[in-house]
Amino acid sequence: xxxxxxxxxxxxxxxxxxxxxxxxxxxxxxxxxxxxxxxxxxxxxxxxxxxxxxxxxxxxxxxxxxxxxxxxxxxxxxxxxxxxxxxxxxxxxxxxxxxxxxxxxxxxxxxxxxxxxxxxxxxxxxxxxxxxxxxxxxxxxxxxxxxxxxxxxxxxxxxxxxxxxxxxxxxxxxxxxxxxxxxxxxxxxxxxxxxxxxxxxxxxxxxxxxxxxxxxxxxxxxxxxxxxxxxxxxxxxxxxxxxxxxxxxxxxxxxxxxxxxxxxxxxx
Numbered sequence: 323x324x325x326x327x328x329x330x331x332x333x334x335x336x337x338x339x340x341x342x343x344x345x346x347x348x349x350x351x352x353x354x355x356x357x358x359x360x361x362x363x364x365x366x367x368x369x370x371x372x373x374x375x376x377x378x379x380x381x382x383x384x385x386x387x388x389x390x391x392x393x394x395x396x397x398x399x400x401x402x403x404x405x406x407x408x409x410x411x412x413x414x415x416x417x418x419x420x421x422x423x424x425x426x427x428x429x430x431x432x433x434x435x436x437x438x439x440x441x442x443x444x445x446x447x448x449x450x451x452x453x454x455x456x457x458x459x460x461x462x463x464x465x466x467x468x469x470x471x472x473x474x475x476x477x478x479x480x481x482x483x484x485x486x487x488x489x490x491x492x493x494x495x496x497x498x499x500x501x502x503x504x505x506x507x508x509x510x511x512x513x514x515x516x517x518x519x520x521x522x523x524x525x526x527x528x529x530x531x532x533x534x535x536x537x538x539x540x541x542x543x544x545x546x547x548x549x550x551x552x553x554x555x556x557x558x559x560x561x562x563x564x565x566x567x568x569x570x571x572x573x574x575x576x577x578x579x580x581x582x583x584x585x586x587x588x589x590x
Contacts, residue, residue: 331563334364338420338562339411341398341455342474343369344376345551351523352474353424354380355555361389363559365420368411369393398425398451401458408458417466420562421459423452423473423495429487441487448491452498456513460506468510470562473499474554475517477577492517496573503571512570514561519577521549543578 338360345351350358353371361367361384369384371377374395384391394410396403411418426448429440452473463469478485479492496515503513520542543549557576560566575581 329564329567331560331565332364333360333420333559333563336365336419337368337411337415337417338365338422339368339370339407339418339455339459340422340424341370341396341407341451342424342426343367343380343393344371344373344378345380345523346376348379348383349523350551350555352518352521352551352554352558353422354383355551356422356424356472356558357391357555358384358387358389359552359555359559360420360422360562361391362387363563365562366415367391368407368414370396370398370407372397398455399446401454404451404454405458407455408462412462418459418462419466419469421455421463421469421471422558422562423455423471425451426474426476426491427488429485429491432484432486436487444487444491445494448488449494449498452495456502460502460509460511463511464506464509469512470566471499471502471511471513472558472561473513473515474558475499475515475573477517477519477575477581480517480573480575481581499573500571507570512561512566514566514569514571515573516554516557516561517573517575517577518554519543519549519575519580521551521554521576523551542580542583544580544583545578547578549576549578 340357342353343357345354369377369380377393381391475495476492478489482489
């Protein structure tokens with residue numbers, strides 16, 4: 323019996339869509355890191371952001387390192403725009419192999435203090451956007467023989483801490499990912515989650531973060547270090563590649579061990 327083919331992390335010839343791929347200035351957010359690392363592994367990347375100038379900077383960084391990428395502006399809570407994003411990838415490169423759903427907004431408060439309007443907005447941005455992108459991407463992936471979807475959740479889904487709407491939405495992302503993995507595994511599509519812990523990105527303060535807060539976040543990790551967008555991007559690249567060919571329906575926690583300690587207000 324011939325030995326099985328060795329899985330590879332090489333993404334040459336693959337096409338990836340990354341939503342929320344922009345970041346302020348030259349900062350490294352989760353989406354920008356994922357886009358850069360996917361391109362570094364050989365994928366052509368469609369960088370999507372509602373603020374297209376932020377995605378364009380991501381593209382400049384990718385192209386500057388010899389990669390291939392294109393920026394598109396889209397509000398991914400709009401199904402028609404999600405369809406247009408997928409069409410842009412296929413019209414440019416003829417296929418779609420990888421989808422990274424990275425769009426999300428935060429919240430504060432419990433069910434008593436939360437407003438109906440904000441609750442609905444959090445669910446729309448954090449969950450419905452992922453459903454809509456997958457709705458339009460999956461048929462194209464099926465036509466191409468399969469693919470990989472990576473959704474960004476949060477450790478707040480696993481350890482709530484006063485961000486009730488956000489925690490609920492990120493828990494729904496995990497459930498959605500597992501459901502899609504079960505629904506489309508037979509189509510050759512893997513679906514997984516990454517649950518970031520307290521990582522330093524432009525969205526959460528970047529280099530301007532209060533030093534005391536930054537130190538609390540560092541100490542929350544059993545490793546005694548603070549994560550960055552690169553750590554999340556590396557997890558995305560792994561799950562999107564054939565190195566993870568036997569992994570689907572799973573949530574990869576990337577938090578430096580924060581969730582194996584007691585609750586802390588310093589975590590994400």
